[in-house]
Amino acid sequence: MFEQLIRGWDGEQVVVRYDRLANAWMLVGVHSTALGPAMGGTRMKAYRSPDEGLHDVLLLSEAMTMKQAAAGLDLGGGKAVLAVPRVPEPGSPARRELLVRYGDLVESMGGTYVTAADMNTGEADLDVVGERTSHVLGRSAACGGSGSSAGATALGVFHGIRASVRQAFGDDDLGGRTVLIQGIGAVGSRLAELLRDAGAQLLLADLDEARAAGLAAALGAGSVTAAHHVFDADCDVFSPCATGGVLSAESIPLLRCRVVAGAANNQLATPWDAQRLQGRGILYAPDYVINAGGVIHLAGYERLGLDPAQVDTRIADIAETLTGLFEEAERLGITTAAAADRLARERLDAAKS
Numbered sequence: 574m575f576e577q578l579i580r581g582w583d584g585e586q587v588v589v590r591y592d593r594l595a596n597a598w599m600l601v602g603v604h605s606t607a608l609g610p611a612m613g614g615t616r617m618k619a620y621r622s623p624d625e626g627l628h629d630v631l632l633l634s635e636a637m638t639m640k641q642a643a644a645g646l647d648l649g650g651g652k653a654v655l656a657v658p659r660v661p662e663p664g665s666p667a668r669r670e671l672l673v674r675y676g677d678l679v680e681s682m683g684g685t686y687v688t689a690a691d692m693n694t695g696e697a698d699l700d701v702v703g704e705r706t707s708h709v710l711g712r713s714a715a716c717g718g719s720g721s722s723a724g725a726t727a728l729g730v731f732h733g734i735r736a737s738v739r740q741a742f743g744d745d746d747l748g749g750r751t752v753l754i755q756g757i758g759a760v761g762s763r764l765a766e767l768l769r770d771a772g773a774q775l776l777l778a779d780l781d782e783a784r785a786a787g788l789a790a791a792l793g794a795g796s797v798t799a800a801h802h803v804f805d806a807d808c809d810v811f812s813p814c815a816t817g818g819v820l821s822a823e824s825i826p827l828l829r830c831r832v833v834a835g836a837a838n839n840q841l842a843t844p845w846d847a848q849r850l851q852g853r854g855i856l857y858a859p860d861y862v863i864n865a866g867g868v869i870h871l872a873g874y875e876r877l878g879l880d881p882a883q884v885d886t887r888i889a890d891i892a893e894t895l896t897g898l899f900e901e902a903e904r905l906g907i908t909t910a911a912a913a914d915r916l917a918r919e920r921l922d923a924a925k926s
């Protein structure tokens with residue numbers, strides 16, 4: 574199965590290591606180094622089989638290539654998975670030892686792959702990885718890093734929602750617009766704050782309903798929608814900030830929004846779902862363009878030496894990039910997802926030639 578999956582992928586290399594001590598698979602995908610070292614986060618997860626972890630690595634590393642290219646960063650696309658039998662407790666010796674051995678693996682790749690945080694990994698984990706390799710972004714400030722990028726991702730999505738609302742409704746005033754956020758985690762909760770401050774009405778949904786209710790109360794705005802009701806709830810903007818694959822042949826016919834604009838990676842279940850959205854007159858902000866605030870934060874602070882005002886300006890530019898894509902899609906009669914792919918591929922082709 575490993576071989577079949579890898580043969581259907583157009584990336585550069587996959588590094589597979591079986592770690593007997595933790596009974597874990599370490600999988601690193603280097604999709605492209607055309608623009609620079611392959612950069613992308615490390616996901617720690619208990620998969621049903623290592624094949625599922627590899628599937629994530631292949632898909633997500635490609636999305637990282639497109640994200641860095643569309644954001645105009647001198648970075649390539651990569652992604653890593655630590656496929657563990659059970660996610661070890663934060664701060665536990667087992668977790669630390671696994672991360673130390675993983676740091677050695679990243680170091681052995683000589684800078685071809687640069688890691689960062691992803692699902693179930695954060696600053697403290699990267700500090701441990703950073704004991705063994707310098708090819709890591711997003712360590713804590715105490716260890717010389719720029720910390721979590723979730724706030725920057727949320728800021729980029731906020732700018733992207735404004736640009737999408739302007740395109741769909743003619744002006745970008747969020748006052749009175751209803752935004753449904755699916756997933757009130759690190760990104761979704763910060764996005765909710767920004768939207769509340771801009772006067773939007775919020776609908777919050779999370780598998781953890783108590784978390785959604787707690788945030789609604791803390792913000793003094795918004796109400797809670799059951800997680801299984803996100804697709805058929807009335808709203809202006811549906812913002813997927815939980816997990817991938819949520820826009821599908823099953824969910825798209827149910828949507829009652831004008832805009833889809835959120836942080837989750839790989840939101841479209843299949844490439845045809847972009848056409849399904851277009852067919853329903855729903856404006857889609859391509860995921861890897863609108864959620865690039867995090868990589869802009871990491872690369873901006875730790876590779877380009879930008880100051881906070883310069884990083885914020887580059888994150889705000891996401892709005893302009895999206896507006897350009899919406900116009901290009903209209904002009905060429907293609908989906909907004911296809912317009913984003915064209916932009917990213919142009920930059921990659923220019924770098925290759």
Ligand code: NAI
Nearest residue numbers: 722723726756757758759760779780814815836837838867
């Ligand atoms: P997180 O793990 O902090 O939050 C995810 C939240 O979604 C959790 O509260 C979880 O309970 C909830 N959730 C999961 N499945 C759900 C479902 N079916 N319905 C409703 N709620 C559900 O993750 P984080 O960091 O907030 O990221 C959110 C999304 O954005 C992820 O897909 C991530 O890959 C993507 N992303 C995050 C970036 C970052 O800087 N943190 C950067 C780019 C993309």
